[in-house]
Amino acid sequence: MKTLCILVLCCSLTCQAADFIAVTESMPPMQQELDGQVCGENVELVQQIVSKAGLSAEFRLYPWARAYKMAQQQANTLIFAMARTPEREKRFYWIGKLVEFKLGLVRLQQRGEPIQRLEQLKGKTIAVQRDDSVYQWLIKAGFSEGNQLIVAASSEQSWALLANGKVDYVVENPRFLPEIERRTQLDKGALVVDMTIADLSSSAYLAASLATSPALVQRLQQAYQQVME
Known part of the structure; x- marks a missing residue:
């Protein structure tokens, strides 16, 4: 490095x-x-x-x-x-x-119950970055800014919002969970993936x-x- x-x-x-x-x-x-x-x-x-x-x-x-x-x-x-x-x-x-990467819905383990269907996200808040593929996909799926979508300037800002309990979810690569926990000073295993989103698996x-x-x-x-x- x-x-x-x-x-x-x-x-x-x-x-x-x-x-x-x-x-x-x-x-x-x-x-x-x-x-x-x-x-x-x-x-x-x-x-x-x-x-x-x-x-x-x-x-x-x-x-x-x-x-x-x-x-x-x-x-x-x-x-x-x-x-x-x-x-x-x-x-x-x-x-x-x-x-290649896969994306999933990531939340604090101690916060809320796991969801199994995207429809359950309608009452949740999600940190996103404007104009990235996740943002565009969620907009097409019927989510909107100011309601479910909380726009952050960067992935790291989204992680901080999640760690501080300001949002319910981020959509992130599961392999990054240890790095997110380290950077946001969360305990190991504090983050969990509720489900992966097949449509957002991409290159x-x-x-x-x-x-x-x-x-x-x-x-x-x-x-x-x-x-x-």
């Missing part, structure tokens, strides 16, 4: 004008900020792809809605790790899949803005294939 941070730092210091801005949201341990640098498993993989293509990138963490807006509007912008939904298909160039991708040069996109796609071999 320390080596990765040094690599990203060197890139930001030596490349006065990086070829790309690579944006993402904080989602420890996959992508996070440590000692002022963007690090994590997904960051490392994206850095390998960019380097293999003979290019450079400056990594930045933003709230998801801001990162998503930047990646739609600005040239030479990469975004990760993003679910490849039908609504997004024609809005980006898709470089390649980074990781997370590296993508580029449509304003990016097709030649650069092709270089990244070729580099992706080489890295993933």
Whole structure:
């Protein structure tokens, strides 16, 4: 992890004008900020792809809605790790899949009774990040802001809302539960998954803005294939 941070730092210091801005949201341990640098498993993989293509990138963490807006509007912008939904298909160039993930309804073990059907969520509150795949899916399912949906700026803010009893649920990857408990100072086993949501099981991708040069996109796609071999 320390080596990765040094690599990203060197890139930001030596490349006065990086070829790309690579944006993402904080989602420890996959992508996070440590000692002022963007690090994590997904960051490392994206850095390998960019380097293999003979290019450079400056990594930045933003709230998801801001990162998503930047990646739609600005040239030479990469975004990760993003679910490849039908609504997004024609809005980006898709470089390649980074990781598979499953999502479930996570709550404090001591709070409330477990639910078994999504209909039971109608009377609950859920922390979400605006414009991410979970938010969009819940909106389509009939949930709304100010009622069931409490919008947070980041995953970590959603975790804090849950830990402090401000919301009933977050929708999160079950593998992150130990990290969430550690970061919110909850006891081990304080969080439980009531149920997984099959519709939100997906693959997370590296993508580029449509304003990016097709030649650069092709270089990244070729580099992706080489890295993933």
